[in-house]
Amino acid sequence: MTVRVLLVDDEALVRSGLRVIIDGEPDLEVVGEVADGADVPAAVAGSGPDVVLMDVRMPGLDGISATRALRAHGHRTGARQPRVLVVTTFENDDYVLEALRAGAAGFILKRAHPDQVLEAIRVVARGDALLFPDALRRLVATTSPASGGDRLARAGLTARESDVLRLMAAGRSNAEIGAELFLGVETVKTHVGNLLAKLRVRDRTQAVVLAYESGFVRPGG
Numbered sequence: 001m002t003v004r005v006l007l008v009d010d011e012a013l014v015r016s017g018l019r020v021i022i023d024g025e026p027d028l029e030v031v032g033e034v035a036d037g038a039d040v041p042a043a044v045a046g047s048g049p050d051v052v053l054m055d056v057r058m059p060g061l062d063g064i065s066a067t068r069a070l071r072a073h074g075h076r077t078g079a080r081q082p083r084v085l086v087v088t089t090f091e092n093d094d095y096v097l098e099a100l101r102a103g104a105a106g107f108i109l110k111r112a113h114p115d116q117v118l119e120a121i122r123v124v125a126r127g128d129a130l131l132f133p134d135a136l137r138r139l140v141a142t143t144s145p146a147s148g149g150d151r152l153a154r155a156g157l158t159a160r161e162s163d164v165l166r167l168m169a170a171g172r173s174n175a176e177i178g179a180e181l182f183l184g185v186e187t188v189k190t191h192v193g194n195l196l197a198k199l200r201v202r203d204r205t206q207a208v209v210l211a212y213e214s215g216f217v218r219p220g221g
Helices: 012-023 037-047 063-077 094-102 114-125 133-141 149-154 159-169 174-181 185-199 204-213
Strands: 003-008 028-034 051-055 083-088 106-109
Touching: 003 012, 003 037, 003 114, 012 028, 012 114, 028 037, 028 114, 037 051, 037 063, 051 063, 051 114, 063 083, 063 094, 083 094, 083 114, 094 106, 094 204, 106 114, 149 204, 159 174, 159 185, 159 204, 174 185, 185 204
Parallel strands: 003 028, 003 051, 051 083, 083 106
Antiparallel strands: none
8 A cells, every 4th residue: 555645845855855755665655745834734635645744844834833724624524634744853842842732643853864754654654653752751841841630640541551651652662562561462552542532632642742741751751
């Protein structure tokens, strides 16, 4: 199955370079390009991407606002929502945390090697979060904490679900969580689904951000 990618960046040269890299892979395909975040919802509706590679800083509508607009459009219309992979210059940029809060599945640095960009697209396309625990810890540690402690406490996570959330926050995949807790991957998926429902978050990225912001996982831990 080919992963369809929409490129969102105000620099034509960056978009051209990414297109060459992505279209050179047999399992990936660029299905569109836009230079302004304001054009993202329409481009998504027209091209049906699986992944939106979103520049976080643009002179028009920035990547954070574009991600929010995309999520709002999906909720209004009931349309399938692509996964958003934010492209950023600095991993400790406050914009990154705001993009994750807005619904992005993860982030990748602009200076990343082409192979890392390709793997990042594949990771988010299959439903996993692309997070860098060290960077996320620094981001949360240097920003004002969001409300969420009471919300997580009221969620009533089981001991096993709590273990799974801690490992998710450490950047573990379902397979790695299963190996560490001696559980099958399907069982891990069930725990992940249950804790997402209890926390009332869209995906594992949102769960991890909440875990750090609430103090459930300590930034220095």
